[in-house]
Amino acid sequence: MLKEERQQTILNEVELHNRILLTDIAETLDVSIDTVRRDVKELDSEQKLRKVHGGAISLGFTTSSARNTNIYALAEKTKIAEKALSLLKEGSVIFVDGGTTCLELARLIPIDLELTCFTLSLPVAMELSSKPNVTVIFIGGQISKDAQISIGANAIHNLSEIKVDYSFIGTGYVDSQYGLTEFDWDIVQLKKAVIKAAKKTVLLCISEKLNSQHRYKTCDINAINTMITELAPENEMLKSFRTHDIHLL
């Protein structure tokens, strides 16, 4: 077997599976592991793949991690935000939660749409304050450093004094059986207040989060009026949610 041919096979495997083990390749090509190692080393120096301890990974795989430093799964979140926009009418009064998906929603609000938006999230408030036709009201409180949102009793109390048409919320975890759950107790209290302050609650949630759960429960799945994922409403993954009284979008 020619060296060139072998290296091509290695590249193929890497592109196909995003990663390979040197030992696997050595076996399938029936050459010594040293040979494979040398090949991979060479391909690495030619920038055709990246060699790591024990194997190699595709370049595309790593650069996606670099993109991740911006926003994870941005395309999906943008799609969700676009669907959410369709619910908004001129003059609506809404609440926008924190998190990257809701931030994306804030970002996509059309320049000419007149809205009143409540939020707890500093980044969302910053984003919305650039929209001339949006009245932004920030729910004050102690600022959580992780999420950059207001938390605590003050925030919850302030929420108790408002009523909005729609709340657009995210969640840490969601499951058709266990409902919405979170990592933090504080956040659960806050989300409960948000849901209570809304005539209708809209959950924005990328499909990757479906069927996951955690320690603290925000609400039953029935508490959600509309659930938006990046999937088509008739998608098979949403089957377990269709039995509930939820509008899928």
Place this chain on the structure above:
Amino acid sequence: MLKEERQQTILNEVELHNRILLTDIAETLDVSIDTVRRDVKELDSEQKLRKVHGGAISLGFTTSSARNTNIYALAEKTKIAEKALSLLKEGSVIFVDGGTTCLELARLIPIDLELTCFTLSLPVAMELSSKPNVTVIFIGGQISKDAQISIGANAIHNLSEIKVDYSFIGTGYVDSQYGLTEFDWDIVQLKKAVIKAAKKTVLLCISEKLNSQHRYKTCDINAINTMITELAPENEMLKSFRTHDIHLL
């Protein structure tokens, strides 16, 4: 499983849920918790996430927002902010106003200084939320689009319920005769509330603003306890302020 692959998965989980437990990850990846810990430690040092006790959290927006490099008279404002810092003691409770000078103050707060900071300003809140030892409390209200601060009755009311050691405020205009004045009526109302909420009020003001005035009056110059400019306290330009009972810094 390759180390790289594992770290990628960890990043995914962190981005997805904003927060993860080391034990959860160890279980889903079927590796020891030590390995996960080491991975997370490594990712932390690469600035891809933040390690916390027991888990990791997404950097999200915490990466301090791209610093606006074209702030007018930045050098002067930095100097003022540095002087203001000398007033702060461990455990102080302060208010930080909006404006670029106060933002600079927020930026320069040492990483190890423990403080409680109230603010009306979104950018100041964002900046402060990156300081681990600062408790940030945002005074909510309607957001003014120009200044990115809370304004209105709600904000004023919230201010009426607090008392801080120091208020660090800016002003549109200042004059030794006419005191502090502003262009906007709303802002004046707000600043009055801020001054009332403080045991001591510190004015941060570049010398260029000295001896200027406008339509609406915030307060007499006597209402200010300490005035900080970029000039030395004995500078001739500050002569007219020396007759008052103000501490010049």
Place this chain on the structure above:
DNA sequence: TTTAAATTTGCCGTTTAGTGCAAGATATTT
């Protein structure tokens, strides 16, 4: 074709990286 040089490959001993385990130190919760 034969021979010599250069390259490639496999093998082996040594060195290094990655992983899991366990004991003691810190943090966090009750």
Place this chain on the structure above:
DNA sequence: AAATATCTTGCACTAAACGGCAAATTTAAA
């Protein structure tokens, strides 16, 4: 203050990487 969880550190074990060497293969030249 006690109990629990998490972190740190050091250690042992394994897998992988490295470098040198020699056999095998290819290439180039006589």
